[in-house]
Amino acid sequence: MANKLISEIPLPKSIANVFSARNISTAKDALTLTEFELMELLDVGLTEVRSALSQISEIVAPPYQTALSLMEQRFQNEHLGGHFPTGLKGLDAALCGGIPFGVLTELIGPAGIGKTQFCLKLSLLASLPTNYGGLDGRVIYIDVESKFSSRRLLEIGLRSFPEIFQMKEMAQEMAGRILVLRPTSLAEFTQSLEQIKVSLLQKQVKMLVIDSMAALVSGEHEQGARRQQTLSWHISFIKSLAEFSRIPVVVTNQVRSRNHEDASRYSFQVQSRDGAIGTTMQYDSHLVAALGIQWAHAVTTRLVLEAKSGERFIKVAKSPISPPLAFPFHITSSGISLLSDDGKEVMGPEINAIHCQVNSYWNLCCNVKKCRAQ
Amino acid sequence: MEIWRLPISASQRGKLISAGYTSLSSLSSISSSDLARELKVSESEAMNILKVASHSRGSETSNASCSIVEVLDTFQWWAGAQSAWDMLHDEESLMHITTSSADLDNILGGGIHCKEVTEIGGVPGIGKTQLGIQVAVNVQIPNDFGGLGGKAIYIDTEGSFMVERAFQIAEACIEDMSEYNRFLRKDFQECKIKMLPQDILENIFYFRICSYTEQIALINYLDKFLSEHKDVKVIVVDSVTFHFRQDFDDMALRTRVLSGMALKLMNLAKRFSLAVVLLNQVTTKHTEASFQLALALGDSWSHTCTNRIVLYWNGNERYAYIDKSPSLRSASAAYSVTARGIRNSSSSCKRIKMM
Numbered sequence: 162m163a164n165k166l167i168s169e170i171p172l173p174k175s176i177a178n179v180f181s182a183r184n185i186s187t188a189k190d191a192l193t194l195t196e197f198e199l200m201e202l203l204d205v206g207l208t209e210v211r212s213a214l215s216q217i218s219e220i221v222a223p224p225y226q227t228a229l230s231l232m233e234q235r236f237q238n239e240h241l242g243g244h245f246p247t248g249l250k251g252l253d254a255a256l257c258g259g260i261p262f263g264v265l266t267e268l269i270g271p272a273g274i275g276k277t278q279f280c281l282k283l284s285l286l287a288s289l290p291t292n293y294g295g296l297d298g299r300v301i302y303i304d305v306e307s308k309f310s311s312r313r314l315l316e317i318g319l320r321s322f323p324e325i326f327q328m329k330e331m332a333q334e335m336a337g338r339i340l341v342l343r344p345t346s347l348a349e350f351t352q353s354l355e356q357i358k359v360s361l362l363q364k365q366v367k368m369l370v371i372d373s374m375a376a377l378v379s380g381e382h383e384q385g386a387r388r389q390q391t392l393s394w395h396i397s398f399i400k401s402l403a404e405f406s407r408i409p410v411v412v413t414n415q416v417r418s419r420n421h422e423d424a425s426r427y428s429f430q431v432q433s434r435d436g437a438i439g440t441t442m443q444y445d446s447h448l449v450a451a452l453g454i455q456w457a458h459a460v461t462t463r464l465v466l467e468a469k470s471g472e473r474f475i476k477v478a479k480s481p482i483s484p485p486l487a488f489p490f491h492i493t494s495s496g497i498s499l500l501s502d503d504g505k506e507v508m509g510p511e512i513n514a515i516h517c518q519v520n521s522y523w524n525l526c527c528n529v530k531k532c533r534a535q
Numbered sequence: 536m537e538i539w540r541l542p543i544s545a546s547q548r549g550k551l552i553s554a555g556y557t558s559l560s561s562l563s564s565i566s567s568s569d570l571a572r573e574l575k576v577s578e579s580e581a582m583n584i585l586k587v588a589s590h591s592r593g594s595e596t597s598n599a600s601c602s603i604v605e606v607l608d609t610f611q612w613w614a615g616a617q618s619a620w621d622m623l624h625d626e627e628s629l630m631h632i633t634t635s636s637a638d639l640d641n642i643l644g645g646g647i648h649c650k651e652v653t654e655i656g657g658v659p660g661i662g663k664t665q666l667g668i669q670v671a672v673n674v675q676i677p678n679d680f681g682g683l684g685g686k687a688i689y690i691d692t693e694g695s696f697m698v699e700r701a702f703q704i705a706e707a708c709i710e711d712m713s714e715y716n717r718f719l720r721k722d723f724q725e726c727k728i729k730m731l732p733q734d735i736l737e738n739i740f741y742f743r744i745c746s747y748t749e750q751i752a753l754i755n756y757l758d759k760f761l762s763e764h765k766d767v768k769v770i771v772v773d774s775v776t777f778h779f780r781q782d783f784d785d786m787a788l789r790t791r792v793l794s795g796m797a798l799k800l801m802n803l804a805k806r807f808s809l810a811v812v813l814l815n816q817v818t819t820k821h822t823e824a825s826f827q828l829a830l831a832l833g834d835s836w837s838h839t840c841t842n843r844i845v846l847y848w849n850g851n852e853r854y855a856y857i858d859k860s861p862s863l864r865s866a867s868a869a870y871s872v873t874a875r876g877i878r879n880s881s882s883s884c885k886r887i888k889m890m
Contacts, residue, residue: 189748192755193788195795200544206583207542218755221748225760228689228739232698242699257699264694393781401745404694424819424826427845429856429865431827455780457659458816461695479660481697484874509851513660 164189170220176213179203188221245368245409246294248286248321249490251502252475255483256462260409265400265459269414269450270466271517274473275492276413277308279466280370282496283411285318287368288338293322298367300339301357303350305376309341320495347377354398361406368409369402375415375451392452396459412460416448416515423449448515466490467516477504478512485512541587550574551584562588625650626862630683632674632769632810634666635708636879638868639855646673648842649683649768649810652801654775656815656830657846661853662872663814664695666846667771669877670812671739672704674769677730680712685768685809686738688757692750692777696741705735707875740767747778751792754799761807770803774814776831790835797839813840852880 165188167180183202185191191214194202199210226234236242244258253259260266260283268276284302289295302309315336318326326332344350360366378392403410450457457463463479476487486504490497538551538558554573556562562570562585571581617625631646640646647653647670657663671689676682689696709730744750761767775796783789804811820829830837830845837843843859849869856867869880 188752189746192748192751193792195791200542204544204546206544215755215759218752219759221752222756223742223744223749223753225688225740225742227737228696228698228701228741229733229736231741232702232736235698257697261697397778397781400694404743404745422819422826424828427828427847427856428822429845429858430847430849431825454659454817454819458774458777459693460659461693463660481664481695482700482703510848511851 165221167191167217170217172213172216176203176205176209179205180213188217191217192221239407240291240296243407245283245287245296247283248294249475249488249497249499249502251486251488251499251504252464252477254502255477255486255504256480257482260411261462262409263404263407264461265403265410265412266462266464267412267414267460268464268466269416270515271416271448271468274466274468274517275490275497276466277372278313278492279497280372280411280413281309281314282317282321284339284368284370285314285321285335285496287409288335289322289325293325296367298338299360299365300368300370301360301366302339302341303353303369303371304341304343305350305371305373307343308372311336314339316494317496320493344377350377351395354395354402358402361402361408364406366406366408368411369399371399371410371412373413373415374456375413378452379415392456396456400459414456415451416517417451419447419449448517450515463513465513465515467514469516469518471518475499476507476512487512541584541591543584543587547574547576547580547584550576559588559591630768630808632670632683633676633681634870635669635673635711635877636868636870638879639870639877642855642857642863642866642868643844644863647769647810647812650804650808651841652797652804652811652813652839653842653844654813654815654830654840655844655846656817658817658828658848661846661848662870662877663846664773665700665872666877667773667812667814668696668701668704670769670810671771672701672708672735672876674810675735675738676708676712680715683768684766686740686764686766688740688742688760688767688770690742690744690750690753690770690772692744692772693774694743695773698736701736701739702732703874704876705732708735711875740764744778747783747792750775750778751796754796754803757803761803761809765807767807767809769810769812770800771812772814774816776816779832780816786833790833793832793836794839797836801841 167177167186167188170177170188172180180186180191180203185194185202191199196207196210196214199214200207203210232242239262241258243262244253244256244260245262246253246259268279270276280302284300286294287296287298287300290297315326315332318332318335325335342353344353357366357369399410399412457479460479461481462477462483465474465476465478467474467476473490473492474487475490477483477485485507487507488502488504489500491500538548538556541548551557551574565585567578567582567585570585571578574581630649631640631644632649633640633646634643655663655666667689671687674683674685674687677684709732712730742753744753757770779789779793800811800813803809816831817828818831819826821827822829828847830843837859840859841861842857842863845856845858847854847856849867852869853871854867854869857863857865871878871880
């Protein structure tokens with residue numbers, strides 16, 4: 162809509178000619194200039210400029226819908242009103258059905274916690290037919306760090322849905338629906354995104370998984386604000402992909418340790434706590450999400466996977482619908498499963514904190530290796 | 536040099552100046568046919584120029600030698616001007632939209648003000664969208680319950696609006712109204728409010744924006760939309776930042792576009808007597824040798840909104856802080872996000888902190 166040509170908009174002939182004479186060909190060019198700038202450029206009076214702008218705006222502005230018709234539309238056309246059940250009952254209940262369609266859901270956690278395992282389980286679920294709780298469609302899995310293991314995927318399938326996966330043809334059919342891409346650089350990833358857009362338009366793809374977003378960007382040697390700039394186009398593009406195709410998009414993110422660039426106070430807070438600046442640090446965990454605050458704003462749902470005193474938790478850290486709950490989970494041969502469907506409510510900013518405390522780091526590695534080898 | 540300020544096209548202005556007319560007073564005594572001849576334009580164009588000039592002249596400061604009575608008389612026909620006394624009456628009868636949290640309403644002087652633009656910003660997950668949806672529901676509270684009984688426009692730029700959540704909040708709002716009704720009437724029959732959550736959802740006009748061009752176009756189009764839907768009393772933009780943070784290489788252009796947009800919104804707020812709520816994101820800013828959080832879109836943007844509220848974490852509580860307001864003093868209050876929407880914080884040691 163933004164790139165709609167002025168020539169296609171029904172404007173009075175005289176002003177349409179002036180627009181094209183001054184090289185203002187798309188609606189975007191016309192709308193980014195102020196009224197006075199347009200008057201200068203086109204050499205016409207204020208009233209003509211105003212009426213032309215209002216006509217262009219009326220055509221370019223999106224149509225409205227009442228929230229009620231939006232809800233009815235979603236419940237009629239989409240699976241479970243626009244949610245993809247993960248199979249983890251407690252989590253699905255908190256998220257009002259499951260992972261929402263049309264927006265980004267982020268999985269974040271320290272290395273080895275189970276993000277890729279969760280992604281494998283979700284990809285499998287999405288490929289299943291609808292009577293098994295799946296989306297009956299293809300899945301595009303962008304595997305940046307080469308962590309995708311087909312053997313593990315089929316093992317999860319065999320343990321969770323033996324009736325389907327014991328038959329070789331069915332297993333082949335399901336596994337065949339998951340397309341794995343392995344871009345080696347951000348540029349390749351950008352190219353694949355463009356191709357993905359085309360297949361999304363053909364409506365065969367029902368889910369997109371990017372594992373992991375942080376690894377793509379960390380490969381590029383830029384810091385801080387420059388990295389944000391690199392990523393902003395991708396954030397915008399992936400969000401728009403999710404939006405128009407109405408599919409769930411799951412993205413994994415890594416953690417890094419806090420550095421001096423991470424701010425957590427506003428200027429008015431710093432002023433009012435003159436004596437207590439030192440104590441603020443103890444409330445902040447030493448691990449933060451990679452990819453920065455702009456990314457944190459762009460994701461709609463953030464699920465934090467962490468390990469605390471030997472137990473693993475999956476926390477709903479940011480969600481428009483769910484309260485801040487933490488569910489204990491463990492990784493089994495049939496994927497990821499919750500130890501309790503009753504989440505524990507977490508108060509305050511603690512829900513955003515990412516802990517990596519295990520009894521011993523060695524234990525964690527062993528557990529991971531054990532699961533993968535089984 | 537007042538000719539520069541006339542809203543006429545550049546070539547007309549150029550012709551006026553080259554013909555020697557540099558001030559408005561020089562145009563006061565000439566007839567349209569003489570002007571047409573001098574400028575070599577058509578008579579209708581000349582008449583238009585003279586009309587514009589006399590209109591501008593009408594709002595110029597009158598001659599110092601006029602008596603006070605004459606000056607007061609000229610006050611009356613200044614287009615758009617109002618005396619401070621009349622404005623006081625307007626300000627006192629200002630409508631507010633409650634946020635469903637009494638503490639928050641208190642520091643806001645009753646709620647979100649109509650006829651003003653309020654910017655609300657905070658870190659991800661603090662409850663900006665929740666507050667936006669709550670306001671879009673609360674504007675519909677009928678007049679009998681102290682509300683505005685109006686409709687809402689929700690402009691979603693990020694896709695964070697969840698219909699199920701809006702339904703939950705609408706349901707809770709209706710339950711609260713029935714509770715209030717029952718309490719007020721003191722008779723124990725079930726006083727059912729005839730509103731359903733579906734009715735509330737039907738009065739929220741939802742627009743989904745996918746680029747900043749669409750955002751600008753929509754704000755331009757709202758003028759026409761609001762003339763057709765006069766019962767809209769709040770416009771929520773969630774968030775105003777998203778499309779302006781990406782793909783803008785020319786920062787000066789961004790500042791111009793943003794301030795143009797803010798002015799149009801302020802204009803809409805005043806003309807249609809509605810509240811405009813803009814939700815903003817957060818960025819890190821390097822000030823005084825440390826990195827601090829600040830609302831996004833830069834320093835120029837921070838001047839454009841009338842009121843500015845920052846939502847932040849304080850210990851385990853969510854707080855709202857009035858960062859900027861022409862009529863409210865700086866204060867912060869705790870609030871919480873519950874399954875029923877925005878409510879008072881349940882902690883016992885809460886208090887409104889004056890800065």
